[in-house]
Amino acid sequence: MKEITLGLVGVGRIGVMHANNIAALNQALNPQGVTVKLALTDVAVEHARGIAQGLEATFFLTVTELIASGIDGLVIATGTATHPELIKAGVDAGIPVFCEKPVGVNVSESLPVLEYIKAHNGTVQIGHQRRFDAGYLEAKRAYNAGELGWIHSLRAVTGDMAPPPVEFLATSGGLFRDCSVHDFDILRWLTGQEIVEVYARGSNNGDPAIGEVGDVDTALALVTFEDGTVGTVCATRYNGAGHDVRLEIQGSKGSLMVGLDEKVALRSAEQGVNFPSGGSHLTFAERFEPAYRSELVAFVELILGQRQNPCTPEDAVAASKVADAAQESLETGVPVRVKL
Structure with missing residues (x-):
């Protein structure tokens, strides 16, 4: 032993x-x-x-x-x-x-x-x-196996149910570095491609204190991969329906969504559709416990x-380079090339 x-x-x-x-x-x-x-x-x-x-x-x-x-x-x-x-x-x-x-x-x-x-x-x-979540692992398997064909778009969502303390946000480096960096990492890991450009926008309609410490409570980044494929990465601190983490992958042969289970934090507007039927995830710890x-x-x-x-640390820093570019784009209002 x-x-x-x-x-x-x-x-x-x-x-x-x-x-x-x-x-x-x-x-x-x-x-x-x-x-x-x-x-x-x-x-x-x-x-x-x-x-x-x-x-x-x-x-x-x-x-x-x-x-x-x-x-x-x-x-x-x-x-x-x-x-x-x-x-x-x-x-x-x-x-x-x-x-x-x-x-x-x-x-x-x-x-x-x-x-x-x-x-x-x-x-x-x-x-x-x-990288250890069952849904993302299945998405990577399907992608690598060619089951989705060539990918024309990806949409990543990360929504916290409520913001952490403002004291934490003041030192977090911003929403992209603290939160969306997970999406940037998983997009690189899944596709095997680098993100080469980011164009970001953000808003602050929640607690004014978040803006006062230099952060935003909601942001969207348009990302471009090295082969020209495009995707979006959206994050918010105010997803009242629950903790929401999803990735939609759309390809020439098929589409796949990670996080679309009975606890997904949304509801259908269509009549007669009762999915999802479970209670929403409340925190990231619950969503990714396994x-x-x-x-x-x-x-x-x-x-x-x-x-x-x-x-590896190199993997993590590569994702952080995208987050830095997103933060720079958010502050300047123009697309930013990622320093690879």
Whole structure:
């Protein structure tokens, strides 16, 4: 029986989710002869102690102590601004790192981290969980198999039911970097193509405080791929019907939609149509619960040398380049070429 200890930094909203998922990994990995233990730290000491106690995990006061304890992998779930230095700390310790997206606040901050990882032969998996979602995986299979023919358009939607605190939005880098970057990543991953140009527009009809911190609550980006295919990426903080994440792929032979299930956050205006019949997803954690678990299973397999990296830092920065271009277009009002 192989024992793996994962060290988690950060037990805020997404960190607690990761902590619970790590604690539950044994059920998924026991058939492979692997057991997983959890150790964690956070600057909110008493909160972190309570989480550790509830999950029978080991608590450490500092990141330095956590790494020095001999963990086998480092999971980073802290604020974006802290990602570069924590990634470097894990790389310096010679252990694989899992880091929530993005690598850095923007591309200019992320590029030196890529160089550092490469220079020190580091292994870093970035958390773009949609790559592990069953619907997106099926869409990629169908696309690769040629079942849809050639693609003429793609439409991606990400809608939060309600906005996060304005304090978070003030440091998030903007709606495209915080939210739509997931869509930009999945579009690149699905098509195998780079997005070369973005034209973005946005609006602010919700809480005025969102505009006061320099963000928008709703935005739309027209994206152009290297072969000329076009697509749209729409995001909002005010999707009152529920958390809505969908991708429509239209091809010359067929069309496919990811996220069209009984819990999709919409209703039909047509008479006699009762689909969907389930209650809407309320949060991203609920919508992608299986995918979040699967990406951590993949991280353990990466540590064990059983698989290749499913989402490299280079992948994440490529998506961030599109998000940066979208933000620039939003601010300037003109189409922006992506700096590949």
